[in-house]
Each structure stands twice: as C-alpha cells, then as structure tokens.
Amino acid sequence: MTPEVEAAVAELVSAFPKATVTATSTGDGGADVTIDPVDPGPAYNERETWVRFNIGFQYPHADVYPIFVRPDLVRADGADHPEGIALGSVGDTRALQLSRRSNRLNPASDTAALKVTKVLHWLETR
Amino acid sequence: MMGPITLRIPRSMMVELNDHLFPGDGDEHGAVIGAAVVPTSDGGMRLLAQELFLAEDGIDYLPGQRGYRMLTADFVRRCALACADRELAYLPIHNHGGTDQVGFSQPDMASHERGYPALLDILDGPPVGALVFAQRAVAGDIWLPDGRRHELDHAIVVGPTSARLQARPSEPSLVDPMYDRQARIFGDRGQDLLRRQTVVIVGLGGAGSLVNEYVARLGVGHIVGIDFDRLDETNYPRIVGARPPDLEGRRSWLHWIGGGRLGKSDHQLPYKVDIAQRVAREANPTISYDAIVGDITDDAVARRLGDADAIFLAADSMQARLVVNRAVHQYLVPAWQVGAKVQVNKETGDLVDVFSVVRHLVPGETCMWCNGLISSSMLAEEAVSAEQRRRQRYIDEVAAPSVITLNAVATAHAVNDYLFSVATPERNSGETKWVKYRPGIQQPAVEIPRTDPSCSECCSSRAAGDGQRLPTKTTRVA
Numbered sequence: 072m073t074p075e076v077e078a079a080v081a082e083l084v085s086a087f088p089k090a091t092v093t094a095t096s097t098g099d100g101g102a103d104v105t106i107d108p109v110d111p112g113p114a115y116n117e118r119e120t121w122v123r124f125n126i127g128f129q130y131p132h133a134d135v136y137p138i139f140v141r142p143d144l145v146r147a148d149g150a151d152h153p154e155g156i157a158l159g160s161v162g163d164t165r166a167l168q169l170s171r172r173s174n175r176l177n178p179a180s181d182t183a184a185l186k187v188t189k190v191l192h193w194l195e196t197r
Numbered sequence: 198m199m200g201p202i203t204l205r206i207p208r209s210m211m212v213e214l215n216d217h218l219f220p221g222d223g224d225e226h227g228a229v230i231g232a233a234v235v236p237t238s239d240g241g242m243r244l245l246a247q248e249l250f251l252a253e254d255g256i257d258y259l260p261g262q263r264g265y266r267m268l269t270a271d272f273v274r275r276c277a278l279a280c281a282d283r284e285l286a287y288l289p290i291h292n293h294g295g296t297d298q299v300g301f302s303q304p305d306m307a308s309h310e311r312g313y314p315a316l317l318d319i320l321d322g323p324p325v326g327a328l329v330f331a332q333r334a335v336a337g338d339i340w341l342p343d344g345r346r347h348e349l350d351h352a353i354v355v356g357p358t359s360a361r362l363q364a365r366p367s368e369p370s371l372v373d374p375m376y377d378r379q380a381r382i383f384g385d386r387g388q389d390l391l392r393r394q395t396v397v398i399v400g401l402g403g404a405g406s407l408v409n410e411y412v413a414r415l416g417v418g419h420i421v422g423i424d425f426d427r428l429d430e431t432n433y434p435r436i437v438g439a440r441p442p443d444l445e446g447r448r449s450w451l452h453w454i455g456g457g458r459l460g461k462s463d464h465q466l467p468y469k470v471d472i473a474q475r476v477a478r479e480a481n482p483t484i485s486y487d488a489i490v491g492d493i494t495d496d497a498v499a500r501r502l503g504d505a506d507a508i509f510l511a512a513d514s515m516q517a518r519l520v521v522n523r524a525v526h527q528y529l530v531p532a533w534q535v536g537a538k539v540q541v542n543k544e545t546g547d548l549v550d551v552f553s554v555v556r557h558l559v560p561g562e563t564c565m566w567c568n569g570l571i572s573s574s575m576l577a578e579e580a581v582s583a584e585q586r587r588r589q590r591y592i593d594e595v596a597a598p599s600v601i602t603l604n605a606v607a608t609a610h611a612v613n614d615y616l617f618s619v620a621t622p623e624r625n626s627g628e629t630k631w632v633k634y635r636p637g638i639q640q641p642a643v644e645i646p647r648t649d650p651s652c653s654e655c656c657s658s659r660a661a662g663d664g665q666r667l668p669t670k671t672t673r674v675a
Contacts, residue, residue: 073671099494100671101580127580128494129668132519132566134573137589160588168589176573178653 073100076126079183080104086184100128106187109140112195116145122187123161131178135186139166140194153197169194200241201350202339204232204288204328205529207561207659208356210249217251218292218330225266225292227252229276231285233662234323235528238504241350242324244286244339245529247660250276264304266291273312277319284664286323287316288337292330298365299331301338313340328352336364355529355560357629358622359506361390373483376416387620388416394619395419397505399493399521400512401469402426403435403599404535406476407608408509410437413477415616419485421501422473424512425492427466435601436469438476443467493517496669499524503662507615508532510558511608513597515575519668522565525558526655527665531618532558533611534565537603552633552642553607557614563629563646564655606634 072080072094080094080102087106094102107121120141127133142158142165152167159168171190173181206214210230218226228251232244252258252268261267268289280287293299301309309327316325317340326339328349337349354360369389372380380388394417398405401424412420426432433439444466470488477486491498494516502508502524510521510532518534525532534556540549556570557563565571578586610632633642650656658665 074666097580098672099580100669125577125581127577128670129516129519129576129580132571132573132668133576133580136574136577162585172574175569179651 072096072102073128073130076100076102076128076130079126079130082182082184083187086188094126097125097128101130102126104183109191111140111144111191114147114195114197116147117141117143120144122191123164123166124183124187126183130183131181132176134173134176135183136170136172138169138171138187138190139164140169142166146197156194156197199345199347200237200239202242202244202337202347203350204244204246204335204337204352205660206230206246206352206354207529208354208559209561210246211354211356213251214249214290214330218290219332223294226254227258227266227268228290229268229272229280230288230290230328231276231280231283232288233660233664234284234286235503235662238501243503243528243662244288244324244326245660245662246288247283247285247662248279250279261304264302264308267308273316277316280323281320284323287320287325288328290328290330295331295334297331297333299329299334299336300364301327301329301336305329306338309338309340317342330362333362334364335362353506355531356562357557357559357627358618359531360622373416379415383620390619391416391616392418394506395421395504396507396509396615397421397423397502398473398509398511399423399517400510401436401473402432402511402513403601404537404604404608405509405511406435406437406439406469406473407601407604408511408535408612409473410476410480411608411612412509412615413480413484415612416481417484419487420473420477421487421489421505422470422477423489423491423493423498423501424469424473425490427468428472429466431596432469435599435604436472437601438472438479443472492670493520494669496667496671499667499669502530502667503528505530507619508558509611509615510534511536514579515572516579518565518571519576522558522571523654523658523667526560526564527658527661527667529560529660531560531615533615534558535604535607535611537600537607539598539600539603541598550635551603552635553603553610554631554633555607555611555614556631556646557611557629559629561655561659562648563631564648564652566654567649567652568646603636610634 084092090106093105103125105123108119109122110118111120123139124135139161155170157168169190230246231248232246235243257269257272277287313325324339324341326337328337335352339347352362369385372385372388376388396412396417398408401422428443468490474486474488477484499520537553539551542549631644
C-alpha cells in the first residue's frame with residue numbers, strides 16, 4: 072500500500088476501536104477495507120452492519136466513494152431507502168451502495184476516517 | 198561521461214532574485230538558492246530551485262576580506278543548515294555587470310576552493326555550488342560530493358516561456374536545410390533549441406498522435422511516447438499515421454479461422470506508441486524516440502516526466518491528469534493539456550456543447566487541481582475494475598464522441614504555444630490563459646486560471662523533485 076493508504080487504514084483503526092478493520096492490498100497501492108461491525112443507528116431494524124469500501128492508490132486525492140453496507144438493511148419505519156441508497160454489489164457480494172461524493176475534497180483534511188464517519192452519520196439520519 | 202548539470206528556476210523566484218541583484222545601483226548583491234537534486238537519465242543532474250534566501254546588504258552581505266563582497270559566516274551557516282535539513286543543494290549567488298556573458302573572477306574561484314570542501318561535509322550528500330548572474334546570463338561552479346567539479350551547462354527560467362540562460366551565447370549547430378523555412382522565424386539558434394528538446398507525450402490516441410507528428414516535424418530531437426493501448430477499428434480514423442496494413446494482420450487471422458466465428462483477438466494489432474514512433478521517424482529520420490508501452494500511473498513510467506523539457510497531456514483519465522499535474526510542479530516542467538469534448542444529451546441525443554481546449558500548465562503558477570479539473574470521485578472510480586465500475590454506476594459506460602478535426606484545433610494551438618515558448622521566449626510572457634475553441638464561433642472562450650496558495654500540488658510540491666512521491670501505483674507491501 073502507499074504510505075498515504077497505510078496511514079488512512081491506521082486512522083480507521085483508531086476511529087473504530089470497537090470494530091475489526093481489515094485492509095487487503097489491491098496490488099497497486101490501494102486497499103479494500105472492511106469495518107465490522109458498525110451500528111447504522113435506530114432508524115434501522117438491524118443494529119449491526121459491515122462497511123466496505125476501496126481506498127484508491129491516489130488517495131488522499133481520490134475520494135473514498137462509494138461505501139457499501141449489508142444488503143438487507145431495513146428501515147424501522149418500513150419506508151423504502153431514499154435517494155443515494157440502492158441495492159448493488161461490491162465484488163461478488165450483494166450490498167447496499169451509499170453514493171455520497173465529496174465536493175471540493177481537501178486532501179489535507181478529508182481523510183478516509185472522516186469520510187466514513189460522515190457517510191455513516193448521513194445513513195443514520197436518513 | 199557525466200551528462201550536463203542544469204538549473205531550473207520558477208519565474209516568480211527569478212523575478213524576485215533579479216530585483217534583488219539588479220536594483221539599478223550597478224553594485225554587487227548576494228543570495229543563496231536551495232535546490233532539489235534530480236539525477237537525469239543521461240547521467241547528469243537537474244537542480245530545481247526550491248528556496249531563495251536573499252542576503253541583506255550591510256547585514257548578510259558585507260565588504261570582503263579577500264574579494265569585493267562576501268556572505269557573512271552567520272548567513273552561510275543558516276542557509277547551509279536549512280539546505281542540509283531538507284537535503285537541498287546549497288548554491289550561493291552574486292552578480293556581475295554585463296548582459297549576455299558572465300564568469301567567475303579569480304577571487305571568486307579562490308573562495309570556492311577555500312570554503313566548499315567544508316560545506317560539502319556539512320550538507321553530507323547534496324552538491325554545493327556557486328552561481329554568478331549577469332542581466333541575461335548565468336555561470337555556475339558545481340562541486341559534487343564525490344570530488345568532481347562541473348560547470349553549470351545552462352539554467353531555464355520556467356514560466357509561460359522557457360528562457361534559457363548560459364554563461365555565454367553558444368554558437369548554434371548548422372541547421373538542417375530541411376528546417377530552413379521555420380528557421381527563418383526562429384533563427385538557427387531557435388531551431389537548435391528545438392533539436393535539444395525532450396518532449397514527453399502522454400497518450401498517443403487521437404490528440405496525442407497529432408501532437409506527435411507536429412513535434413517530430415518541427416525538429417524536436419527526442420520524443421518519449423507513453424500509451425498502453427493498441428490500434429483498433431474504432432480509433433483508426435483518429436490515429437495519425439495509421440495505415441490499413443496495421444489492421445490487416447488481425448483481419449488475415451480472422452479470415453483464416455473462417456470470418457471471426459471464434460471471436461476477436463487483438464494480439465497482432467500494433468500499439469499506438471509503435472505507430473507514433475514510425476510517424477516520428479518518417480518525419481525526422483534523426484529523431485531519438487522512446488516508445489513506452491505503459492501506464493503513466495506506474496512509477497517507473499511517470500519518472501520519465503522529470504527528465505522532460507515539455508509534456509503534452511493527451512490522455513483522458515483523471516489518474517493521468519493527477520500524475521502529470523503533480524509532475525509539472527514537482528519537477529518544474531511545463532505541460533500542455535489538450536482535449537476535445539462533445540457533450541450529448543443522453544436522453545435526446547442532442548448536442549449540448551462542442552469544444553477543443555488547451556490548458557498550459559506553468560510550474561508553480563497554473564494547476565489543474567486548483568481549478569477543479571481533477572475529479573476526486575472519478576479518481577475513485579478509475580481505481581476499481583471496469584466490472585466494479587459498471588456495478589456502481591447503474592448505467593453502461595458509453596464511449597465519448599471523438600472527432601479528429603476537434604483534436605487538431607487543440608493540438609495545433611498547444612504545439613504552437615510550446616514552439617514559441619521555447620524558440621522565442623523573449624516574447625511577452627504575461628498572464629497564462631486557458632482557451633476553449635468552439636466550432637463556428639470566432640472568439641475563443643478564455644479562462645484565467647486561479648491559484649490556491651495552500652494547494653498541495655502547485656504550491657507545496659513546487660520543486661520538490663525526488664524528495665516527494667508522485668501519486669503513482671506502488672507494489673510496496675505494507
């Protein structure tokens with residue numbers, strides 16, 4: 072992994088101390104990362120999900136996007152998932168895709184840990 | 198035999214240094230440049246001026262004990278330690294009178310011999326050297342840690358133009374009569390400058406193949422062409438110099454197996470760089486050509502950018518933009534990004550916009566990252582497999598429309614800009630503008646690029662040389 076991707080993974084480990092953070096090198100300097108488990112919040116019936124995403128070799132200039140969670144996440148109010156959340160797949164695994172791009176990304180401050188935290192907060196508050 | 202030692206100075210630093218050395222009093226003044234050291238492929242060295250320390254008259258620059266003036270020991274110590282901390286070459290500077298010719302005096306050389314062995318010990322690695330400037334000339338005495346000592350070959354002031362400074366005007370080689378008509382514009386000296394140039398072309402597709410032909414026909418001496426892709430029927434109309442026999446090998450194979458029943462194979466199709474090399478050699482039989490089948494995001498390929506005198510970015514990926522944009526500022530090499538865009542309404546098929554674009558990337562001054570031209574989300578998309586991209590996008594990837602004449606507009610303007618920036622750098626080199634040309638519209642659309650002083654690309658990386666990693670792939674295991 073590039074030094075920048077390594078640092079991102081280390082920061083994710085610190086940011087999610089109650090979860091297992093697994094980073095698999097993609098062979099080009101990037102990494103496929105899984106964080107498990109994470110609580111998506113009371114808006115959902117399921118209170119545990121894994122989170123999966125790719126950190127590209129050109130991180131921190133590359134966005135951490137999209138982010139994937141378990142495909143069977145169901146809203147407690149029974150409503151459909153809103154725009155930005157749709158069924159897809161990551162690799163051969165079915166998943167809900169959370170499509171939240173960063174606007175005007177600042178590579179000095181917009182870390183992977185910050186992005187994942189923001190997206191999970193967005194998921195929690197849908 | 199060692200290749201030449203050269204110096205590259207950003208225009209803004211040169212302006213500041215000139216104002217300090219030549220304030221109009223006719224006197225001598227002093228300064229120090231800290232320069233990143235970049236070994237070049239010919240065994241030489243590029244010094245990239247990264248930091249300028251101005252010596253204040255009467256405080257840091259005093260009457261000398263053996264020469265006319267001297268830098269104080271305290272100033273030397275501060276600057277040398279600053280250079281040592283950052284592994285920069287230490288280059289003290291002063292000026293002489295005169296315009297187009299300059300050299301060190303005997304007292305100058307004697308002071309080098311007294312002081313530089315000790316300075317080399319302090320720096321412990323990078324070279325130490327002196328520079329002396331006249332109005333339009335520079336001489337350098339560069340001391341290497343291994344004991345060798347070399348004259349500076351030349352300096353390039355890198356801005357909207359590439360002004361070349363030497364110790365004395367050189368006699369140009371006799372121009373090949375083949376270039377007589379263009380040498381009447383630039384003179385033998387200008388044509389000779391072109392012959393000495395190394396141009397890197399990233400992407401040898403529709404736009405890049407045109408740049409390749411133009412640059413070769415202008416008499417540039419060395420081209421490095423980089424592309425990983427092959428010719429096929431879909432890009433054939435736009436690849437300048439592609440011939441029907443280039444596709445024949447594949448057709449013959451298909452005919453042999455009975456008309457393609459077993460599917461397609463492109464193993465016999467030539468690489469785009471091979472066609473570009475053929476075109477360049479037909480245009481200029483004496484050209485030196487490096488055809489690299491490779492990806493600019495591979496570190497070994499990207500490092501070729503640091504050796505260039507100019508870069509043409511004709512590849513359409515965001516990943517390529519990020520690498521080249523960084524290299525421009527990190528290695529002080531100017532670039533021209535060229536392209537053409539045809540925007541179509543996906544639902545109606547109507548044309549929304551059509552334009553050709555040229556963006557001159559001036560080291561330390563104009564930057565694609567500052568101007569929002571490198572999409573972070575597209576960098577993320579390009580990092581995953583095509584299959585995963587399809588899964589993520591919900592829609593099929595559709596090839597963008599592409600037309601040779603739109604490519605020709607952008608590339609002709611870009612190569613002209615490059616040509617005049619090298620051969621006639623004394624022309625007005627004011628503010629750099631980015632230009633879009635639209636068919637049927639007489640006036641091009643001009644954009645003055647903005648600069649963000651906190652930008653990680655054009656400001657923080659300026660003249661970093663090999664002291665910083667390029668945003669390329671790595672196979673390094675964590």
